[in-house]
Amino acid sequence: MSIAVVILAAGKGTRMESDLPKALHKIAHAPLLTHAMRAASSLSAEKTVVVVGHKADVVAQAAKEINPEVLIARQDTQLGTAHAVAQACPSLDGFEGDILVLYADTPFISQQTLANIQNARLDADLVVLGFEARDPGNYGRLVTDGSQLKRIVEFKDASEQERQIILCNSGVMAASAHDLFSMIEHIGNENISKEFYLTDCVELARQAGKTASVVKCDAAETLGVNSRADLAIAEAAFQNHARSSSIADGVTLLAPDTVFFSFDTVIGRGAVIEQNVVFGPGATIESGAHIRAFSHIEGAHVARGATVGPYARLRPGAEISENVRIGNFVEVKNAQIAQGAKINHLSYVGNAEIGQETNIGAGSVTCNYDGVMKHKTKIGSRVFIGSNTMMVAPLKIGDDAITASGSVITRDVPAKALAVGRADQVNKIGLAGKLINLLKKRKQRKDLDL
Secondary structure (H helix, E strand, C coil), X not given: CCEEEEEEECCCCHHHCCCCCHHHCEECCEEHHHHHHHHHHCCCCCEEEEEECCCHHHHHHHHHHHCCCCEEEECCCCCCHHHHHHCCCHHHCCCCCEEEXXXXXXCCCCHHHHHHHHHHCCCCCEEEEEEECCCCCCCCEEEEECCEEEEEEXXXXXXXXXXXCCEEEEEEEEEEHHHHHHHHCCCCCCCCCCCCCHHHHXXXXXXXXXXXXXXXXXXXXXXXXXXXXXHHHHHHHHHHHHHHHHHHCCCEECCXXXXXXXXXXXXXXXXXXXXXXXXXXXXXXXCCCEECCCCEECCCEECCCCEECCCCEECCCCEECXXXXXXXXXXXXXXXXXXXXXXXXXXXXXXXXXXCCCEECCCCEXXXXXXXXXXXXXXXXXXXXXXXXXXXXXXXECCCCEECCCCEECCCECCCCEECCCCCCCCCCCHHHHHHHHHHHHHHHHHHHC
């Protein structure tokens, strides 16, 4: 059976105390909407519709950036979840498969749970995702009769007896497109909030002689984000899960609670990650690599056998090959560092290609920006860059060349050449003491003037 996914992302998120739409607040460097769309992508849906409302154009643009094929529906006035799903109807005109309703602010529903919902649809006309909560709070309650779901009652509309139920509604629902849209047409707003509740579909389904059932998942999967406090809780939940998953996959985390992952971080088995390491978006660490303490890695690839840090920063476009050494206080951006090269400390390498077995000395800089444009530095294999070398791009340094420490290199260096770009040193005998005395007198006069 084909499936379409409808993701509700129209909410303003008043409790977030932010001008940013709720769906675009981030967990692990990715908007809530990204997490929901990534989960939905596991279903290979024929169509995905994102329902937008508050700051619709901004949310729609973000959705398109995540998946250019996504369809956009608008809910200009927020009149409840059933009303929101109804706005997706024109986008799904003629679609005859199942529809799964997800929420942008419920980002952690697992692929396995979504598969369980699909399987449950084989035996029930309507499937609702539920979870058991020790403290159900204001969640809607699922009223069941054996294996059958009788109705969903919102907390504010529930009786005292119904409020004792611990099986709660996540909001996620699946049914055939025909059944879902037919039921939505008959949903009214005779409730305290005067909203059109998607939850009313359950009672309408039973009135029509159709079956409804519940798929249960862990409560952690249904964590909703409605406030800054919720966002912090969700971030912590994501990080804890990412750390546990990495350890289970064979990654060594020396101080797990101090390592922070992005939504798309990839780390291979056997890698070692020391304490206080932060991964931004687009970081890939191969098996056997070693990331030392207090390093920040974003948009970079680190190959097996490489060592990075401590206190290193890899920025987007950094390609670190096998057995490379990137040391303390080294920054690499948009640069390819070939196998066995070393940049051990206190250097910046940007817009560059560094050849095999090349050694970049301390304090060296590829001067790649002229104030308007970026320029490239190409350094060959087995080159020795002396400490405190300034390499003014565009520049090429040939294989087996050497630059003298303290040089400013402004012209290409041939292979096997020694490049010296220093000003002549002049020694003024006895002048040091005279200079110090002169400076002391000047300071004394300034102090007296004060």
